[in-house]
Amino acid sequence: MSTRASTERTPRTRTGAVLAAVVFAGALLPISLTGASVALPGISDDLGSSLPAAQWVVNGYDLTFASLMLAAGSLADLFGRKRMFRGGLIIFTLTALLAAFSPNVLVLDILRAVAGVGAAGVLTAGSAILAQTFQGQARAKAFAVLGTAFGVGISFGPVLSGFEVNTLGWRGMFLSHAAVGTAVLLFLVRHIKESKAGEAGKVDWPGTLTFTASLFLFILALVQGPQWGWGNPVIIGSLIGCAVLLAAFAVVEKRQARPMFDITLFANPRFVSVSLVPVVLAFGFTAVLMFLPSYFMSVDGVSASTAGLILLFLTVPTLFLPMIAGTLTKYLSNRALMTLSLLVTAIGAAWLTVIAPHASMALLAGPLITIGVGFGISLGILDGAAVSTVEAERAGMAAGMFNTMRLAGEVVAIAAMGSLLVSFTQNEVSGGIGRFSGAYDGSASSLANTLVQGTLPSEAGKVGSGARGAFETFASGGYTSALHSALWLLAAVCAVGAVGIFALLREKKPATASAVVTSAQDAAEAPAKDKELV
Template sequence: MTRQLSTPLGAAGASRTGGARKIMALVGICAAAAAMPLTFTGPAVALPAISRDLGGSPIALNWVTNAFMLTFGSSLMASGALADSYGRKRIFLIGLVAFLLFSAGLAFAPDIVWFDVLRALQGMGAAAAFSGGMAALAQEFDGNARMRAFSIVGSSFGVGLAFGPIASGFMVDSFGWPAIFALVVGLGTIAFVLGSIFLHETRDPEAKGLHWPGAASFTLALALFTYGVLLAPENGWGSPSVVALLVASAALLAGFWLIERRTARPMLDLTLFRYPRFVGVQLLAAAPAYAFVVLLILLPVRFVGIDGMSEVGAGQMMIALSGPLLVLPVVAGLLTRWFTAAVICGVGLLIAAGGLFWLSTIPAGVPASQPLLLIGPLLTIGIGISLPWGLMDGLAVSVVPKERAGMATGIFSTTRVAGEGVALAIVSAVLSALAGTRLGSGLGGSGEEAARAAQRLVTGDLGAAAAVMPQMSREALALNYAQAFSTLLILLASITIFTAVVVVAFLGRKEPETASEAAVCDSPAG
């Protein structure tokens, strides 16, 4: 009898041990996920302080955020392919080491050029860590447990978004802007230790390694497009340099499409775009970029640089925007018991659009004099975007078979993060153009002077804008900027409404579901 009982007891013990190992591996991935949003919310809060210490042109200061988001977004698919080929755990750990080294180096950057270069390298490390970690996590869990694990990682990302601005504001206010990278390094170190101990090494035996022509053409297309958009406010959209950059980007993107079509094992399986639900998921991934993520960058810059809030005060205000991500993504998963994912996502985007319209009605001067009036619209935007946020990762990972998890997370994450980088570049350029038009009309057509002042305002440097246009008071400059910001918010709300309609139409299409996709809707955690 003892012999008969020993086998199940041993199996139970092994199961408990395996379960504990998986939980610790999940904690490691979550630590890395929480560190990622700190890398772009932190510098946004600290941008006015970084500008004072390191100087730099408006374009160089825009690259503080764009350099990270560009390399992060454009490297994700390549990182996913490398993870499938050479080991998901290995790429995760290598990416974390690079991420940690470059994050620490940013605190000692001697000037804005070095800062931007290190930000770009930091983004590449982050892409490897994110793709490798998510692909490795997909191999650790199955079925509903797998979907819950991805939901928890998404919530961890929300924790970083929620507390990143206030933590960064406190660090800047107490120790100076270099301190914002200390928390990033701490979380990354935890992720490295837990990942190296508890993650299993896995790879796709059929993977063929990185397809360099596809990776190079895609990365260059994104880089040239972003650079062209950033140059446009200064040089004009019709300038030869801007037109050449945009045309070259379009040509490279077309080349990428042709290369991927003719590749037996592409980084981006273009045949997936034949399915409306897959396209709907990609549109859903891009939606938070212009309805939410751009605000994580633009609002702290405005609050600190234009409205005169402290870094801590700006961080506190941003909790209202990102705080709902701590809870509501899980609620969205629960709601799938009664509503379809398409309905939940569409309603969430409409709520976010309402919040953007509400925020556009807040008069100039209110952020500094009556900051509590901002809580309502910021909270509404955060609530709205949290609903699709809770379902996106689970829907995305169900698109391809488990063994192609690196590609699945790579496609979805590339759409999301590259979309964020492109959206930020475009929105910043539009805001600069709107502010420049208002300033120019107020001066009887001094277009060049107004454009230069507007570029400074977008980076939160009110003093430099006043130096460019001494004939206008600081109050008048801030008022014109706030009015341009309100117009921008109305544009973003309109785009979000349109996206909600399209996403509902595409996700609502009836197509054969995979078993893992059904699990998205069955899982209580989304």
Template sequence: MQSNRGTPLTPSQAASPHAAAVADSSVTRSASQQALILAGVCIAVLVLPLNFGGAAVSAPTIGTALRGSPVAINWILNAFMLSFGSSLMVAGALADLLGRKRVFAVGVALFAATSLGISAAPSLVWVDFLRALQGIAAALVLAGSSAALAQEFDGHGRARAFSMLGTTFGVGLALGPLLAGFLTQTFGWRSFFLADAAIGLTGFALGVPKLRESYDPHANGLDWPGAISFTAALTLFTFGLLQGPESGWSSPLIVALFVGAAVMAIAFVWIEGRVTRPMLDLSLFRYPRFVGVQVLPLATAFCYVTLLLVLPTRFIGIEGHTAIGAGLMMVSLSAPMLFVPLTAAHLTRWMSAGVISAIGLVIAAIGMLWFSGIGFDASATVLAIPLFVIGVGAGLPWGLMDGLSVSVVPKERAGMATGIFSTTRVAGEGMTLAVASAILAVLTRLRLADALPGSPDASAHAVTEAAQRVATGDLAHAAAFLPALGQPVLVHAYDGAFRVLLHMLVAITLASAIMVLGFLGRTPSPTSRDPASPTLS
């Protein structure tokens, strides 16, 4: 899978394993033109990581302002993650089929339009719907930008361009919570999405006009059956996880959702094994080391991404910090992404990428265990230290995963391998967030039920609804369902549930470290791709 310039395909090209670029290479770019194009693309792509962490800070305020149900509040984050993950492979195929520049431009425009729509949304239902569209737009932006830059730059220039794009993601992850906190507290939550739109449109104006168009001459359509079955499986499974605590895990609705997800997953595997040009080539899972690489994004999802999205709810809704204060504390977790991934790349001179990644996961687990022992009355400085340790630990595999995803398979399978990895990463992050949210709600419910005098059966619904409200940081409405308990008891229940959740995440992260060491401990350092190439999460 090579482009016409003889380089491995980018993630956005992964859906088309035989893709080749067709671009007007006769156009000569000056250094200033290339710099302008790169600046425009980076500014446009910046909205993805800004929105990723920033929306988590704004979510509690949005839920309170629009008075949505706990499930609807959870979908503020999950709708974006789910549609992003399930659309990434399709977006790559569309970039090859319709043109990389066109897909990038449509993605940026759609992202800006949905941001404007969210800023004017009259209800939480509209916010969730537009967030789902925004996830599709994010997939188009990431797919189109990666492929378009691969056609604009060659050799060391291409490496530098992707390094700059990777740095942009690090900056966005680090500054997103702080920006969202400042805008939400100063001008209201709608201002954050207005800023999203303004940043995206600025990048569009700078980067899109000068980009060249390029296509895959062999692209002949999309794997629609595969795309539909994959998206349906993810959607049904995630919705079941989010709805389970409210409807009951044995209710007919939840059982039907999980059964439907299993059927769609089986159908997807069956379809992909029989189509001529599959959206996702399952034969790559025959390589044991490639299977090991898929553990890394799931591990970082549990030890980093979940905290990036859940902690703002704790800081704002449970502990009562301001949005700005929560944003400042979240910087401790995300700031290491500015420098640790590049440090990890340098460390590969002395030890294998698999060993470095395993060490990073152990460090992250230590940080989470440390954080779990800190009380709710601790100062921001005390909280910042373990959060920083978690960020450093997660940053080590973060900087190596993309290169590993292609270095552990034959070179001619690099494009599809990267696409599978990207899909595993983004879709896995959405599912781990849903799993963590469901666990937190269930554990909180158990503690609230134990706290009720006599635990009357008539209050079962009230306990369930209150637990859901507490898990989303809405203490005021939770207390209304259980007036006999009071907010201190609700906070105590959340504290105990959150500690257990952290211990579960520690166990998963340590188990992942052992698996990574077993699969990848002797894997050579990745050299086929720049370690700083861009990823959102």
């Protein structure tokens, strides 16, 4: 019996359970990302870690998540999507449980990196499972639901995590992730039927290792470059190693009968264009989502839960827009919706420059909602559009590359935003920090790191009471100016990206009837002209 025939006869109860398994597991992934960002100040205080060490709680997860996405997608096609999905979820759940009992930041960073390995398996195999289980309009609806699940994770991740950090501590946050993962494993995964790529083959280890290692070194350089310095031998070596391994990957893939990644996918302009959209959006949405909590906690002195509540203006639209965008595909092309998504996000990022210390919610609601709307539109169409550009047999591979670019884009955006904020803030405060020399013994660099980490209130507590108010005002003003500069850059990236994506996705006009006739006449006359020339 063919795969398609068996899929069409699948009972609704089982397909519903399959969708639920992928959706609940998929929602955990953004919750784990956004939740960790809200918990960073608490983790830093509890474990006594520095800013770079604490940031690896987020960066380590994203790094392995992005680096292994393509390998996980291809291995899922080869060994089985259900097997990869279940194995990835087991790894993710177990590491969340162990993270709750981390004795120091090094152990926590390592566990978070391993969690990213599991997340790569969950997301790529889950997307391929939906592509294999559903067909036609049902597939579009299934991916819209998955997009909504990501919206739920993004929307409520900061709020739930902030509440857990304030009531149970950051360890309780990781325990909740483990509980949800366990429930999916026990009650839903068993309803998934195994599926593989149609042709048997073996693991493309040379391609897997060269690509994964090259992306790992690239992201490592981006994350640590601002902290260690771009002239650091490790950073330079990582960039050189990335280039060498990427070239080796291209060579070995051309010699493989069944490569991990079919490079001809990059000859498909629609697939490339769709894959670039989340990369650009990461600068307008993900980077803002990751660093706004630290701004509110540093400048306004609010708690983690309050910062999460403020972010609801940004994240709640991502809960509703995916389903709306799925409906709009009946009336608007994907090209129009993707361009609209980028433009709306650009407008929101530029508008957010109204942010200021103790700004009212009425002032911030408009720009935050606008950014959320722009990003939410994309969640309802991108996953389905990416896997629909290829045949079902290569769904895992396509999902792997698409999500690799999405996650790599997020890592790049987060690293770039962090670097920009620290650099801009340092420039803003360096000129005036001297007047606090008798009350504050830190440098402009340490103050910038403190602000971006979200721990200004504790740092200001070290300043004498007579100068504390002026110091907080000075530091908050510098951080605000730096954030404004970064937001203008993010808006520009999204606006330029909108123009580029619109151009890349344009349809080729079919030849007119007169052009076809002229072409045929020229072809018919060509032999006669050739004879005359002879």
